[in-house]
Amino acid sequence: MKFSTRGRYGVVLMVDLAMSNGDAPISLKSIAERQNLSEHYLEQLVAPLRNSGLVRSIRGAYGGYTLAKQASEITVGDVIRILEGPITVVDEPDELLDDLWEKVRIQINKVLDETTIEQLAEKKRENDQNLMFYI
Template identity: 70%
Template sequence: MKLSTKGRYGVILMIDLGMFHGEGPVSLKSVAERQSLSEHYLEQLIAPLRNAGLVRSIRGAYGGYVLAKNPQEITVGDIIRVLEGPITIVDDPEEELKELWERVRKSINDVLDSVTLQDLVEKKKFGGENIMFYI
C-alpha cells in the first residue's frame, strides 16, 4: 500500500484544522501558507472531507473550515479512507496467500484507526516540528 499526496496532504490539512479546533473557521489560504501546500490542491481535498462529515464550511468574510467532530473522534483511518478509498494490499490475491494479505490489511487498518487526529495535534503542539515530519 502506498499513500498518495491526497492522503498525506489530507492528514496535514486535518491536523492544521485540529490545531485551531474551537477557535473558529480556518481559511484554506492560511493552511496553505502555514504548511507550504497549494491552496488549489487543498480545495480539491476539502470537498470529500466535507461530504464525509469530517469538516464543515462556514460562509462569509471570516469564513473557512472547522472540524465537524472533536479531534479525538476522528482517526487517521477515517481521513485516509475518505481520500484514498478502502485500504487494499493485493488485488485478486492468490488463494494460498489470501489469509496473509487479509491479516496485513487488517493490521494496517488497526494502526490507522488507533491514531486519532488529537494524537497528531498534540504531537505537533508539543513537538514543535513541521507537520510533514509525522506523515
C-alpha cells in the same frame, strides 16, 4: 503500502484544523501557506471531507473551515478511507499469500483506526514546542 498525496495531505489538513482548537474558521489559503501545499489541491480534498461530515465550512469574510467533530472522534482511517477509498494491500489475488495480505490489511486498518487526529495534533504541538528549546 503507500498512501497517495490525497490521503497524506488530507491528514495534514485535518491536523492543521485540529491545531486551531476550533477557535475560529481557518482559511485554506492559510493552511496552504503554513503547510507549504497547494491551496487548489486542498480545495479538492476538503470537499469530500465536508460532504462526509468531518469538516464544516463557514462562509463570509471571516469564513473558512473547522472540524465538524471533536478531533478525538476522527481517526486517520476515517480520513484515508474518505479520500482514497478502502484500504487494500494488494490488488491481485494470490491464493498462496491471501491469508498473509489479509492479516497485513487488518493490522494497517487497526493502527489507522486507533490513531486520532487529536493524537497527531498533540504530537505536533509537542514537537513544535520542543523545537523552540533548540532555537
